[in-house]
Amino acid sequence: MLMLKTATVLEAISKRRRTARPAAHTGLSKNTIFATTHSADDALVLLDATANGLTAEQATERLYASGPNTIEAPTKTLARRIADAFIDPFAGILAALALVSLYIDVLAVP
Numbered sequence: 001m002l003m004l005k006t007a008t009v010l011e012a013i014s015k016r017r018r019t020a021r022p023a024a025h026t027g028l029s030k031n032t033i034f035a036t037t038h039s040a041d042d043a044l045v046l047l048d049a050t051a052n053g054l055t056a057e058q059a060t061e062r063l064y065a066s067g068p069n070t071i072e073a074p075t076k077t078l079a080r081r082i083a084d085a086f087i088d089p090f091a092g093i094l095a096a097l098a099l100v101s102l103y104i105d106v107l108a109v110p
Contacts, residue, residue, distance in 0.1 A: 035043040044050060
């Protein structure tokens with residue numbers, strides 16, 4: 001129900017203002033785009049909130065409907081973290097210089 005209401009409010013305000021351009025902001029949610037391209041009052045209407053925040057009942061209802069507001073960081077294996085540490089241009093330059101130094105100091109010596 002909240003998504004239906006959100007979509008309806010978003011369309012109504014966007015038509016009125018003619019400023020929302022989702023195609024120009026790839027990778028961002030519609031709410032984020034809307035909040036950055038419209039006034040704070042319009043964003044509060046979209047989010048069904050007030051400038052004073054949510055009541056305890058509204059917060060509990062949204063927590064139940066949407067879950068906690070947490071971000072889960074992707075876990076990387078040890079091998080991936082080591083590979084990420086060595087994959088950059090500076091490491092490549094250092095490796096090339098090490099190979100040149102090896103050739104000049106060890107292999108090219110008569």
